[in-house]
Amino acid sequence: MDSSAKLTRRVTLADVAKMAGVSKQTASRVVNDSPNVTDETRARVKQCIEALGFRPSALARQLNTGRSHTLGIVSNASVGYLVCGEAYVGMLQQTDKMGYALLNKLVTDFAPDNVTSLMDGLIERQVDGVIWAGPDIGDSHTWMDSYPMERLPMPMVAINTRPRPGIDVVGFNNFLGGQNATRHLIGLGRKRVAHLSGPLDRWVASERVLGWRKALEEAGLGDCQRLFVEGNWETSGGGEGLRRLLEIDPKIDAIFVSSDRMALGVLLEAQRMGIRVPEDIAVVSIDNDPQSAFFNPPLTTMTQDTPAMAEAALCLLVRRICERHGEPYPALCAEMPNTSFEHQLIVRGSTVAN
Structure with a gap:
């Protein structure tokens, strides 16, 4: 030819x-x-x-094997953990190396009928596995408690949600993250350690609250548990949160904030009120947004290696697919991935003055 x-x-x-x-x-x-x-x-x-x-031909391969070599990833519109930025690019590269493609589905309404329709659609597309990547907010994951998982013809991995029978979960240990952030403040000699949380309908936020409380109990500071205000993750909630905490106790000398965006609001409001950070109030947060090193003062925060979490979720899902079909694991998935990730503390000027 x-x-x-x-x-x-x-x-x-x-x-x-x-x-x-x-x-x-x-x-x-x-x-x-x-x-x-x-x-x-x-x-x-x-x-x-x-x-x-x-x-x-991918179509011929699908007809011959009954496999699409496509992975579904479900996210909550623009607030999904893995559907943008470095983490998503890494997933695309890794799936390509293993001979898979990603099918991204967006969902905002988690009524049982809508979720059933979504899952039926993924089944009809013959996806080989599903990653449920949206944040655990409101009723976004409650369907998992009643959905007949054993009827799914493909495995599923969920991201950053509470453990459930029959579902693999990959995520951060947010309880330990909240505990260690609070321990850092206590280790600096702070005695009135408050917490500005994220929305409490988020599993992540509620776990961080529990970690904060546990660290207070360990240090004999249980009376500080009243120094608590629920926030909204956003910068606008930071200033309001600081004002409300100071109304509860004007002698607060440290705040664990549940997101870097809210921490920025806290720093801005503290500056407006003439409160010195960290001399008067030390501030620590979780996220390590790229901008956090350039806050005034630079923000002490806890890292979240989301790309590594995305890689682990993908690797675990492909392993489960191989197990279901009696196939060897791809080289990239030869070892069982870590499924529980810890935040790492980055100490900057908001807790330790230069």
């Missing part, structure tokens, strides 16, 4: 088989890495594949 033929029509498996002098079935075995082919025949067929520029 000359080069002009390759430009006028798609090269087929039959073309490969003809050139290699083998049956189409044998050529198919080579394409699908079947062990039932001699090394000599395999090498000859691969040479012909390269010479002809043959590319297997």
